[in-house]
Amino acid sequence: MNAKLAAPRNGYIDVHTHLFKGDLPQEEEMDLSLRLATAAGVALQIELGNLRLGTPTFARPDPEGIAKVNNHTIKAVQRHPDRFVGFCYLNPANPVSASLEEMERCIVEGPLRGLKFEISVNATSPLMDPIFERARELGIPVLHHAWYNMEGNQEHESTAADVAHLARRHPEVTIVMAHLGGARERGVQDIADCPNVLVDTSGSYPEAGHVEYAVRRLGARRVVYGSDWPCRDYATQVGRILGADLKPEERDLVLRGNAARVLGLEGVHA
Numbered sequence: 148m149n150a151k152l153a154a155p156r157n158g159y160i161d162v163h164t165h166l167f168k169g170d171l172p173q174e175e176e177m178d179l180s181l182r183l184a185t186a187a188g189v190a191l192q193i194e195l196g197n198l199r200l201g202t203p204t205f206a207r208p209d210p211e212g213i214a215k216v217n218n219h220t221i222k223a224v225q226r227h228p229d230r231f232v233g234f235c236y237l238n239p240a241n242p243v244s245a246s247l248e249e250m251e252r253c254i255v256e257g258p259l260r261g262l263k264f265e266i267s268v269n270a271t272s273p274l275m276d277p278i279f280e281r282a283r284e285l286g287i288p289v290l291h292h293a294w295y296n297m298e299g300n301q302e303h304e305s306t307a308a309d310v311a312h313l314a315r316r317h318p319e320v321t322i323v324m325a326h327l328g329g330a331r332e333r334g335v336q337d338i339a340d341c342p343n344v345l346v347d348t349s350g351s352y353p354e355a356g357h358v359e360y361a362v363r364r365l366g367a368r369r370v371v372y373g374s375d376w377p378c379r380d381y382a383t384q385v386g387r388i389l390g391a392d393l394k395p396e397e398r399d400l401v402l403r404g405n406a407a408r409v410l411g412l413e414g415v416h417a
């Protein structure tokens with residue numbers, strides 16, 4: 148992990164983006180992402196990886212697939228260090244030594260600054276624990292998927308209650324739980340008594356009232372803007388926050404201050 152990053156002077160920070168446009172060469176994909184981000188007022192974004200590069204399956208990539216995803220992220224960060232903050236993607240079902248070595252390679256010796264978990268292993272699994280113990284030692288944040296699916300979750304997919312279980316086991320690790328739009332009010336209630344968990348605002352199209360509910364229930368310091376671009380567009384996802392009935396200081400925390408604090412950016416007192 149390199150020296151501390153400075154906060155962008157202006158603009159929003161997006162905690163949840165991917166470079167998923169596999170049909171484009173990476174240079175063009177990055178240019179498209181950054182052009183649309185700039186147009187929506189986003190100055191800095193967390194790049195969580197093109198998870199589709201993982202093999203043999205999207206849900207449970209082997210160590211080689213994990214390395215492919217993370218190398219793609221590292222390339223993006225090296226090309227645009229002022230715009231992308233990269234997180235290291237892991238599949239905890241792989242041998243724990245492989246995950247710890249990947250953290251060493253990508254974070255301790257490389258430029259990545261956090262961890263990303265999708266649906267490889269449920270958050271309640273003890274397989275998560277040695278990785279989280281290392282995250283605590285390194286003082287890095289984690290972004291973890293969560294959703295309540297109407298038709299039931301996938302085999303290892305976590306709900307917000309599962310993420311809360313993980314957060315209670317590792318109270319010193321800051322977790323950004325993805326998808327307010329998927330975890331919804333029930334998910335906000337699940338994490339309410341876990342002060343180390345923030346919720347990102349991504350997931351589904353914006354619906355009036357969700358962001359306001361999360362801010363009232365958790366406090367503005369625990370709600371953070373994320374788009375999940377290119378699954379959703381930056382502009383509609385920024386609009387979800389701009390259109391919410393929030394005080395100006397609450398909106399600033401959601402769009403910028405909280406992410407800066409979680410990432411430990413210099414020059415931000417949030």
Ligand SMILES: [Zn+2]
Nearest residue numbers: 163165195375
């Ligand atoms: Zn995502």
